[in-house]
Amino acid sequence: MTVAVLFALFTVLLIVGVPIAFAMGLSAVTVVLMFMNVPLVLLPQRFFSSLDSFPLMAIPLFILAGNLMNVSGITAAIVRFASALIGHIRGGLAQVNIATSLMFSGISGSAAADVAAVGSMLLPAMKKEGYKPEWSAVITAASAILGPILPPSLLMVLYGAMTGQSIGTLFLAGILPGLVIALFLMALTWWKADTIGGQKHSRATKAEIGRAFLAALPALVLPVLIIGGIQSGVFTATEAGVLAVVYALLYGFVTGKLGPGLAWHHLRDAAIATSSILIILGGAALFSWIIAREGFPAQIAEALTTLTSNPYLALGLIVVALLILGMFVETISALILVTPMLAPIGAAYGIDPIHFAIVTIISVLLGSITPPVAIILILACRIGGVDYAKVIRPFIPYFLIILAGLVVITYVPAVTLAVPRLFAGYGG
Template identity: 65%
Template sequence: MTVALMFIIFTVLLGIGMPIAFAMGLSAVTVLLIDGGVPLLVLPQRFFSSLDSFPLLAIPLYIFAGNLMNYGGITTAIVGFSRSLVGHIRGGLGQVNILTSVLFSGISGSASADVAAVGGMMIPAMKKEGYKPEWAVVITAASAILGPIIPPSLLMVIYGAMTGLSIGTLFLAGIVPGLFLAFIMMALVYWKADEIGAPRHLKVGLRETGKIFLKAAPALVMPVIIVGGIQSGLFTPTEAGIVAVVYGLGYGLITHRLNVRNTYRFAFQSVVTSSSILIILGSAALFSWIMAREGVPAAIAAALSSMTNEPAIVLLLIVLALILVGMFIETISALILMVPILTPVAQAFGFDMIHFSVVVIIALLLGSLTPPVALIVLLGCKIAKVDYMKTLRPLIPFFTVLVVGLLCIMYLPFITLGLPELLGAFD
């Protein structure tokens, strides 16, 4: 009854427009006050103990580094490099859009940041060249989910901090799945090129490609430095965030685009964004502690066991639930809410936790693409000034291929675990 009441209060608060962090925290506090069996001193202790984690320092650092690199003009350089590589392929700027998202993911680690930065450049360019605006929005939104999959990823930093899993190994585990999803989206754009209205560009010469590569090299090198440094033991994931900030500052100074004023502005924006994430984490800790205290994870595991003993079916049911949650709750909030519930269930069924984490993140991201809410599609519609309803039809084929891709990742674990095993991440 306690958990049911908490979810009722939580749903009502969300329904009246309260931010999810406060809705989770207030519903947890309310049921504890009604219960009366827990000293209120436990509340601040639980809240702050969940934030007392060294890896969480990486969150503001990666956000700050991404802001610095993007303002330094790196998005323009990445788009130019992507155009030189794949702009001549059938699908033209659609292919460029997806490859740009792959390369930009090494900077942002966020789907919404990817839509804002890449979409802000690519959607107007695609409309100008005759692409149907709704297709431009869908391509941008679908490829934006690669940001939190390919490292460095804020979702993986949060997941590792919450579960104790190696963030470096999580980063490695996201690379091949992210590239795999990018490949199948590019194949879809190739197939649908005529329907999208996509012209091709002339192939860029090798010398010109080399010049464009040099402009984009700072962006391409940063994720290599971060993942390589973590994997080699030169620095921890949190220390890698410091390296990324120093790198971003250096790049901005070299390009003469940073000064004291805008550096302060980016630092302030990063602090505000990070604070909202940490408030959600603290509130979710209260929420999850009550569910654990009431035995919810064990009850879910028992319920699933009574339905089936087949781990493959259990994984499918979990993924369906995650997509449903991701439809209505922003991805970071949904991850923080669901991980404490699902981790004991995954352990009970013997899932590999690194593989499971990648599946969870992709499933929640797919939820953010799913109507009726489709948060990142809505953001793309604002950029393109397109009616949201017009994007539903072109969204179907992209969502379908991404679901097929997720099923492959779910049931072919080597896609996720092959690279970490090859590089000795499990030793």
């Protein structure tokens, strides 16, 4: 009864337009006042204890580092390197778009940052070379989900902070899944090249590739430093965020494209973005506390095990539910909402926790580019000046190809676990 009222209030508040953080918090407070005989002082304690987490300090640091690296000219260097490397193959700049997102994801850790950085550079260039704008926007949005899959990933930091899983191991586990999805996207783009449009480019010389590689090297080195430092025990994920910020500041000042005023502007933006995430976390903490106190995750697990004892079928049902949720709820909010409920269910089925984490994150991400909400797709349309209604049809094959990648990742656990086992000695 208590959980039913909680979800009913939450749904009503969302429908009337209340922000999700306040919808979770208000519904939780209302249920406590109506049905639960507990001291009210527990509410602020639960709220603030959820934020008292050292790993969460990595979030503003990685956001800030990504912003600083973007304005310091590193995105342009990555685009030139990707263009020199694969710009000549079938699909041209569309393939460069995907490859750039793949490399930029090692800096940003955010799909929105990926769309903004890569889209603002490549969408005008693709339009100039005759690519159809609606296809260009779809490719930009589809490849942007690589940002939170490949390390460093803000979603993995959040998931690790909420579940106690190693953030470094989660970072490693995202490498192969990100590459799989990128390869699937590039294969589809190769096949659809005639439909997408554009011009053919000549193959770059070895000297041109070498120069482009050296220019992009600072961006390519950063994720290696972060992952290597975490796994070697030199620093934690949070301290890696500090390294990323210092690295980005030094690069920006050396190249002359970053001054104190611009650095302060991005520091403020990172603080604002982080505060919104923390408010959502606080509201979700109250919401999740009631759900856990009422034993709801155990009830779901019992219902699922009654329905099926097959962990693969259960995992498939969870993926479908997450895809639907991601269509209507923003990615970070959705992940914060479901993780406390789903992580125990995955454990009840004996699913490896790192594998379950990656499947959960990618499922929610795919929902974030799926209409009707599709925040990332809408952002790509705005940057490219494309009517949102026109991208729905070209979006379908890209949705299906990412879904195919998700199916492979879901049912072939080695895709997520091979790298952690190889480089971190993970025994799961």
